Amino acid sequence: MAHSSRDTAEGAGWGDHRPGEYKRLMPSRVEKLSWLDPRTLWPARNGVLASWFGDPTGRTRARWVEQRAAAGAPADAVIRRTDADHFSFMVIGDTGEGDDPQYAVVPGFLKVSQGTDFAVLASDVIYPVGGTDDYGGKFFRPYRDYAAPIYAIPGNHDWYEDLHGFMRVFCAAPPLAPEAAPRRPTRAWLRSLLWHRPGAADEQRLAEARELRSAPSQQAVQPGPYWAIDAGPVRIIGIDTGLLGTVDAEQGRWLREVSQGDRPKILITGSPLYVDGEHHPCAIEGGGTVDDIVRDPGHHYVAAIGGDIHNYQRYPVQVDGGRTIQYVVAGGGGAFMHATHTIPRVRVAQVAEEDFRCYPLRGDSLAFYSRLYGRRLRMRRFFTLTEAEATAVIAQRLGIPPTRAQGTPVRVTPRTRLVAALLGAGGRPDRTSRLRLPVRKAYTQLFSPGSATYSPPFFKCFLRLDVTPSSVHLRCHSATGTLDHEIDPPVEDEVTIPLS
Ligand SMILES: [Fe+2]
Known part of the structure; x- marks a missing residue:
C-alpha cells in the first residue's frame, strides 16, 4: 500500500x-x-x-x-x-x-x-x-x-x-x-x-x-x-x-x-x-x-x-x-x-486532538499556503516554508507532537514563526492576528485559487x-x-x- x-x-x-x-x-x-x-x-x-x-x-x-x-x-x-x-x-x-x-x-x-x-x-x-x-x-x-x-x-x-x-x-x-x-x-x-x-x-x-x-x-x-x-x-x-x-x-x-x-x-x-x-x-x-x-x-x-x-x-x-x-x-x-493549518488544537464535544483527523495535515496546508503567498506576493524567499519547517512550527504552536511519522527534525526560526503567524497557523489569536492574511473564505475573493494551484501536490x-x-x-x-x-x-x- x-x-x-x-x-x-x-x-x-x-x-x-x-x-x-x-x-x-x-x-x-x-x-x-x-x-x-x-x-x-x-x-x-x-x-x-x-x-x-x-x-x-x-x-x-x-x-x-x-x-x-x-x-x-x-x-x-x-x-x-x-x-x-x-x-x-x-x-x-x-x-x-x-x-x-x-x-x-x-x-x-x-x-x-x-x-x-x-x-x-x-x-x-x-x-x-x-x-x-x-x-x-x-x-x-x-x-x-x-x-x-x-x-x-x-x-x-x-x-x-x-x-x-x-x-x-x-x-x-x-x-x-x-x-x-x-x-x-x-x-x-x-x-x-x-x-x-x-x-x-x-x-x-x-x-x-x-x-x-x-x-x-x-x-x-x-x-x-x-x-x-x-x-x-x-x-x-x-x-x-x-x-x-x-x-x-x-x-x-x-x-x-x-x-x-x-x-x-x-x-x-x-x-x-x-x-x-x-x-x-x-x-x-x-x-x-x-x-x-x-x-x-x-x-x-x-x-x-x-x-x-x-x-x-x-x-x-x-x-x-x-x-x-x-x-x-x-x-x-x-x-x-x-486551509487546515488554521484549525486550533481540537477540543470540542470531548473530542481531543489525539482523536481528531484531518487531511491535508496542518503542516502540509501551511507549506502549501506559504508557497502560494510567496508566489502571489512575489516574496518567495520570505514566505516559502518547506514541509519540514511547516510541520515543526505547527507542532510548536499547537503543542502537539509532529504528525508525520518520518520527518527530518528542523529548527524553528523566527522567520518560520512569523510566516506561520501571518498565515494564521493554529488559529490562536496573538499579536500578529491583526496582520493575518486570509486563507479561508476571504481568500477566494482575493485570489484566483485555480491559477495558483495548477501543479501537484493538490491535496x-x-x-x-x-x-x-x-x-x-x-x-x-x-x-x-x-x-x-x-x-x-x-x-x-x-x-x-x-x-x-
Ligand atoms: Fe464548495
Whole structure:
C-alpha cells in the first residue's frame, strides 16, 4: 500500500514525482475561473441578497418538490436500491471548477471506486453558479468512466441559479416558471429586482454532455434535492441546506420522518455539523436543528458527512449511551483547498486532538499556503516554508507532537514563526492576528485559487464506504496529482463503524 502523508513527505506528494496522467482526460480548452472577475462574482450575488433581504430558498425548494410530486416522485423521497447485505459507495464533495485539481482526482477515484454500487456527490456540484451549461466539463466528462449511478445534494453554489441546472440533470425536472414579483416595494420586491435568474440552457451542449454518461448502469433519477437511499442494512439520507446552510420547515418534517426506525443511518449534508473545531448544528426553520435529529438515540445515526469545506476532517463524538457518531467533513473532491493549518488544537464535544483527523495535515496546508503567498506576493524567499519547517512550527504552536511519522527534525526560526503567524497557523489569536492574511473564505475573493494551484501536490480527497450487516468501513483516499498516487491512492484515514 502507498505511503500516506502521515508516513512520509513523499506520501503527501512533495518532492520529485512523475506527474499524473489526468491531463489526458481534460478538454482541450479549460476556461480558468477567476473569483476576482466581476463576471464570476456578479452572477453569484444571490447568497448575499438572501442574507440581506430574506432567504427565498425554502419557498423555491417547496415549488421544486411540488413539481416533482405532481410528476410522480414518491412523497417519502426514498430511492430504494438494494437488499444485498454487502454494498459499497463513494462520497466526493465540492468537485471543482473543471480544471487540473478536479481532473487530478479522477484516476484515483476510478481506481478506488471499482465494484461500488453508486456514488454521492456531496454539495457544490457546479461552480460558480450551478449553470446547466457547465455540467459537461465539470460533471459528465470527469466522471464519464464511473460505471454506476451518481446521486447528489446541492450546495450553495448550485442554488445561485435557483437550482435549475441541478434539478434538470439529477431530477429530470423541466424549468420552474418564475414566480410573480411582489407589487409593493418591500424587501422581497427589492430582492426580486436584483435577483440573478438562469438564462436558457444550451440544449445541444447539454445533450452532448449527457452522452458521456449514457450507459444504462449509470442512470439515476432523484425525486428532488433531498432524498434517502435504502441500501442493504443502512439508510443514507441526503439533505439540501440551500443558499445559507439552513433547512426549511417542510424538509425538516420529512427529515424527522425518514430518521425514524432502527435501521442505522448516515447523513450527507452540504453544511458539516462539526468543522474547524467548532459545532454548527444547522438550524431548521420553526425550531430544532439537524444535529438534534442526528443525536436522537431513537434515530440510530452512525455518521454525518458534510461537504462545503474543501478538505477532510473527522470528529468521533461520544453521544449519550456511549455511542459514537463519526462527524466527517469531505469537501476536498477537487475545488480549491481550504486551509487546515488554521484549525486550533481540537477540543470540542470531548473530542481531543489525539482523536481528531484531518487531511491535508496542518503542516502540509501551511507549506502549501506559504508557497502560494510567496508566489502571489512575489516574496518567495520570505514566505516559502518547506514541509519540514511547516510541520515543526505547527507542532510548536499547537503543542502537539509532529504528525508525520518520518520527518527530518528542523529548527524553528523566527522567520518560520512569523510566516506561520501571518498565515494564521493554529488559529490562536496573538499579536500578529491583526496582520493575518486570509486563507479561508476571504481568500477566494482575493485570489484566483485555480491559477495558483495548477501543479501537484493538490491535496484532494474522496471517501469509499464499505457496508456489511455488522459494520461500515470508511476510508479517506488522497489525490495529489502524481502518477504514483493515481495508480495507488494513499489511505489518509480509515475507521470501522460498528452497526449494532
Ligand atoms: Fe464548495
